[in-house]
Amino acid sequence: MLPQSRSRRRAGALLLTFIFGGFDGFAANAAPADRANADAREQAGVLRICAAKNQPPLSLEDGSGFENKIAVVLAEAMNRKAQFVWYERPAIYLVRDQLDKNACDVIVGLDSGDPRVATSKPYYRTGYVFVTRADRDLNIKSWSDQRLAKLGHIAVSFGSPGEVLLKDIGQYENNMAYLYSLVNFKSARNEYTQVDPAKMVGEVSSGGAELAVAFAPDVARYVKASVTPLRISLIDDDAVKRNGEKVPQRFDQSVGVRHDDTALLEQIDAALVLAKPKIDAILQVEGVPLVPISR
Structure with a gap:
């Protein structure tokens, strides 16, 4: 049984990684990013954002998803223009079908530490x-x-x-x-x-x-x-199954990029600091309850 939303908050994270790509030994490594094209996009001031066309309320083709709004704020803080690369299938497929194939460069709203990608410093926790x-x-x-x-x-x-x-x-x-x-x-x-x-x-x-x-x-x-x-x-983060296994209830959220896009990740981390007030405002309007970031 597949987890409910992207890689996040899953009882079956290993199964998801096996099916949708991630761990060495389970799935083939993604092809290296085209560095020349990436440099050209940076010079052109474009940030390509992987996004699902119909994943309400997170992502919608008209840009009304709150993660779309966060992506725009992030791009602005990087002095780039947000260029959405829309995908018909649910967001759970974005890493395997879009990011790993170099169709786009950034996914907003992944769990921090998602093994399929390199993740930014967390920008909120809920x-x-x-x-x-x-x-x-x-x-x-x-x-x-x-x-x-x-x-x-x-x-x-x-x-x-x-x-x-x-x-x-x-x-x-x-x-x-x-x-x-x-x-x-x-x-x-x-x-x-x-x-x-x-x-x-x-x-x-x-x-x-x-x-x-x-x-x-x-x-x-x-x-x-x-x-x-x-x-x-x-929900209090104290959930434990009868066998003593902890079931986490709270998660830091990050921006994900390909593992070899280290320069882009550094830029994103810096931009998230600048964009934090606007991101917090988006989350407040959305009504998302927040807790302190864990790290």
Whole structure:
């Protein structure tokens, strides 16, 4: 089963790397970047950004995705023009199909330390959240909360930490038919099956689900826009499976480039410092809850 969103926040990171490229020994190394072309692009003042055409709310071809906006701010801080290289397929394929093939040079919004790429210094940190109706006053903040076992439908993304922990507390089977109904009963095994984050939030708003578990950037826009008052609560980073294995809930976010693009990465790190106030403003407007960067 493939993880839910790009390489990020995955219970199956190794499987993702095997399928979408990354570790030596598992996948072929990417072809070296064309240095002459890269130098020409720098001189022309262009920053080629890999982006999915239809990955709301992160990336949209009209530029309204908040990661598109961050990319523009980054390019401006580098004194370059943002040139989006749009891709039809979901963002999870961008590294393998676009970046590694030198179709573009930068991906915004990857987990820091993603093994498929070289990542910048983190520019924000956030995590998974519980989304509930405000009138329920549940205020659940941890997977150790015993009330989770007594709730009705819980919406999670396939391949996510939420799915892993829902199974661990013995509630996955009770929710299985409901979860597959969110994707018209399409099998999530051995293929990328995305649960629309707007639909997850809508399920909570309508009462179809008592709680949704999602990565904050995926749902913050829809929670903020909901006519029904909703509560978004960052999940405490204390989730542990019954076997003692920790399941991380919070992640630093970075910009990714090819491993050999060291000069570009240095420029990005410097530009992120300059762009930080504007990036923070974009995240604030989006409604993404933040926690201090870990490193």
